[in-house]
Amino acid sequence: MNRLLWQPTPSRMKNTNLYRFMPILRDRWSVDLPDYAALHRFSVDNMEKFWLSVWDYAGVVAETRGERILTDADKMPGAQFFPEARLNFAENLLKRRDDDDAIVFWGENQARRRLSWRELYELVSRLAQALEADGIEPGDRIAAIMPNLPETVIAMLAAASLGAIFTSCSPDFGVQGVLDRFGQVAPKVLIAADGCFYNGKTFSAPAKLRTIIAELPKLERIVVVPYVSEQPELDALGERAIRFDDYLASYPARAIPFVRLPFNAPLYILYSSGTTGVPKCIVHGAGGTLLKHLEEHRLQCDVKPNDRVFYFTTCGWMMWNWLASALACGATLLLYDGSPFYPSGNVLFDFADIERMTHFGTSAKYIDALVKAGLEPKRTHRLAELRAVLSTGSPLAPSRFDYVYEKLKSDVCLSSISGGADLIGCFVGGNPMGPVHLGEIQAKVLGMAVEIFDENGRPIVGRKGELVCTRPFPSMPLGFWNDPDGKKYREAYFSMYPNVWRHGDWAEITPHGGIVIYGRSDTVLNPGGVRIGTAEIYRQVERLDEIVESLVVGQNWDDDVRIVLFVRLREGLRLDETLAAKIRRQIRENASPRHVPAKIVQVPDIPRTLSGKIVELAVREIIHGRPVKNRDALANPEALELFRNLPELAN
Numbered sequence: 001m002n003r004l005l006w007q008p009t010p011s012r013m014k015n016t017n018l019y020r021f022m023p024i025l026r027d028r029w030s031v032d033l034p035d036y037a038a039l040h041r042f043s044v045d046n047m048e049k050f051w052l053s054v055w056d057y058a059g060v061v062a063e064t065r066g067e068r069i070l071t072d073a074d075k076m077p078g079a080q081f082f083p084e085a086r087l088n089f090a091e092n093l094l095k096r097r098d099d100d101d102a103i104v105f106w107g108e109n110q111a112r113r114r115l116s117w118r119e120l121y122e123l124v125s126r127l128a129q130a131l132e133a134d135g136i137e138p139g140d141r142i143a144a145i146m147p148n149l150p151e152t153v154i155a156m157l158a159a160a161s162l163g164a165i166f167t168s169c170s171p172d173f174g175v176q177g178v179l180d181r182f183g184q185v186a187p188k189v190l191i192a193a194d195g196c197f198y199n200g201k202t203f204s205a206p207a208k209l210r211t212i213i214a215e216l217p218k219l220e221r222i223v224v225v226p227y228v229s230e231q232p233e234l235d236a237l238g239e240r241a242i243r244f245d246d247y248l249a250s251y252p253a254r255a256i257p258f259v260r261l262p263f264n265a266p267l268y269i270l271y272s273s274g275t276t277g278v279p280k281c282i283v284h285g286a287g288g289t290l291l292k293h294l295e296e297h298r299l300q301c302d303v304k305p306n307d308r309v310f311y312f313t314t315c316g317w318m319m320w321n322w323l324a325s326a327l328a329c330g331a332t333l334l335l336y337d338g339s340p341f342y343p344s345g346n347v348l349f350d351f352a353d354i355e356r357m358t359h360f361g362t363s364a365k366y367i368d369a370l371v372k373a374g375l376e377p378k379r380t381h382r383l384a385e386l387r388a389v390l391s392t393g394s395p396l397a398p399s400r401f402d403y404v405y406e407k408l409k410s411d412v413c414l415s416s417i418s419g420g421a422d423l424i425g426c427f428v429g430g431n432p433m434g435p436v437h438l439g440e441i442q443a444k445v446l447g448m449a450v451e452i453f454d455e456n457g458r459p460i461v462g463r464k465g466e467l468v469c470t471r472p473f474p475s476m477p478l479g480f481w482n483d484p485d486g487k488k489y490r491e492a493y494f495s496m497y498p499n500v501w502r503h504g505d506w507a508e509i510t511p512h513g514g515i516v517i518y519g520r521s522d523t524v525l526n527p528g529g530v531r532i533g534t535a536e537i538y539r540q541v542e543r544l545d546e547i548v549e550s551l552v553v554g555q556n557w558d559d560d561v562r563i564v565l566f567v568r569l570r571e572g573l574r575l576d577e578t579l580a581a582k583i584r585r586q587i588r589e590n591a592s593p594r595h596v597p598a599k600i601v602q603v604p605d606i607p608r609t610l611s612g613k614i615v616e617l618a619v620r621e622i623i624h625g626r627p628v629k630n631r632d633a634l635a636n637p638e639a640l641e642l643f644r645n646l647p648e649l650a651n
Contacts, residue, residue, distance in 0.1 A: 108338025
């Protein structure tokens with residue numbers, strides 16, 4: 001690879017937040033920082049100086065910062081950032097109070113709404129008062145089953161203003177999927193929409209809500225947000241249920257008395273995917289989340305006041321939490337709810353043009369879908385304000401890099417980013433001052449001591465290995481819910497390399513400092529003892545027009561492992577010997593003969609999580625005749641049955 005696709009002009013580079021941040025560090029700490037690589041070294045070798053500088057540069061609002069910046073820096077877990085600080089997360093997101101847009105919402109049902117900063121503040125104030133009147137205190141849990149609506153952001157900010165813990169699922173979660181999550185954390189208040197819209201269909205929620213409420217015994221209040229009807233039916237939900245507007249009716253807006261709590265006061269509970277068991281409940285702190293997001297938004301993504309930031313996400317994916325924090329930069333949130341292909345694949349680009357979008361965030365799968373649909377936004381839309389395209393969720397294939405520059409917009413910083421709910425942020429991501437190379441994530445994120453380890457735990461460059469982080473960072477989880485001795489937390493990240501975070505990605509650092517991720521290390525294929533990342537195969541297979549999507553696993557066979565590739569084809573196509581030979585040739589010529597699957601099998605659907613990620617581990621269990629522990633973590637669990645007892649895999 002190593003083909004240069006884009007680099008900023010000198011004038012554009014000098015206009016980035018990152019470029020302006022570097023002389024602040026030079027002057028303050030008397031350090032020479034000629035380039036990004038030097039800046040990154042400084043950020044991990046001088047963690048106290050770096051994170052203190054981020055705090056000051058971003059203008060964090062706090063009752064006190066305290067003298068100590070980092071304690072127990074040699075302990076993972078155990079390190080503490082800003083142990084004496086007291087702050088409130090919501091206060092830092094609601095600094096603006098003017099009449100410009102804070103939130104612009106589009107729904108696939110043609111709903112259009114906008115809230116000014118003043119209106120947002122007032123609604124948060126009113127909801128916070130209602131919650132406080134219901135006895136909500138710091139540490140109480142407020143749960144939401146919500147589409148990506150303004151009310152979801154309002155609920156999060158109101159909870160955070162009181163020091164409560166916010167946790168959310170999207171409406172596409174099934175009953176058991178919700179209960180597997182909220183049942184563990186025992187919320188006092190549930191905020192839920194009366195339904196949602198997707199792909200031209202209306203989905204009503206009261207029946208599902210009734211079942212969920214019955215299984216959450218500690219619920220004291222249910223607040224229903226009208227979305228699919230103006231007057232949602234509440235009788236079946238019991239006397240604790242109230243319509244959102246009625247809940248706020250008794251409380252006029254006033255100054256919010258933000259509750260300022262320690263830096264590590266819990267803010268969010270996020271969840272692992274739950275495909276191999278009940279989801280882990282990952283607790284994140286207010287200060288660490290705020291500081292990490294401020295760094296990523298301002299420096300890695302170049303978000304400025306009055307920018308208009310979009311991410312195509314549901315409220316069950318950590319990118320929703322990440323997006324909401326852009327308010328702390330004084331940026332406008334652009335929210336969309338529904339199918340990105342209804343009524344056509346142009347809807348998000350219409351949104352971008354009309355609302356002057358500066359940052360377009362999405363998943364790699366969405367970019368795949370644009371390619372398969374033959375869309376060329378560059379020809380149909382102006383995208384005049386768009387400066388950055390962000391992609392995550394799975395590795396972005398090199399051909400999709402080409403697509404963005406050839407068919408979407410040539411002058412954008414394409415930032416493939418990677419991290420997860422585990423850290424509510426990124427290990428590797430964008431660098432608005434630097435070049436974009438084909439198929440590569442641009443850079444290690446500042447403050448993140450990212451390395452690739454070989455099988456002996458030694459750092460390597462130019463070879464594949466385990467992605468790790470060797471030093472602490474502010475947004476490390478506070479722990480897992482219901483894990484009082486921290487045993488599950490330590491086992492999840494620190495069991496392979498003591499005092500080093502192992503993230504579970506199979507990756508490589510390129511000679512010029514880029515990063516390529518080849519898939520999850522627990523799904524790495526190992527035929528004949530050669531380790532192959534699944535993304536290496538997807539990159540080749542999904543370039544073929546006949547293939548909509550694919551899934552690859554290793555099948556135990558003849559005292560070894562053989563590669564099995566499942567493909568979903570375009571409607572009306574069949575997998576025959578000619579197409580199978582074409583697939584094998586594509587993989588052999590562009591990857592290696594070792595990557596070529598022993599078996600290729602056509603399937604009508606591929607199982608995925610509720611956030612859209614394909615589930616290789618679950619399919620691997622099914623083809624080996626083993627049970628899948630948690631089907632409710634899947635958006636389409638019925639698809640698993642398509643892989644059971646396949647005759648093609650019996651010989």
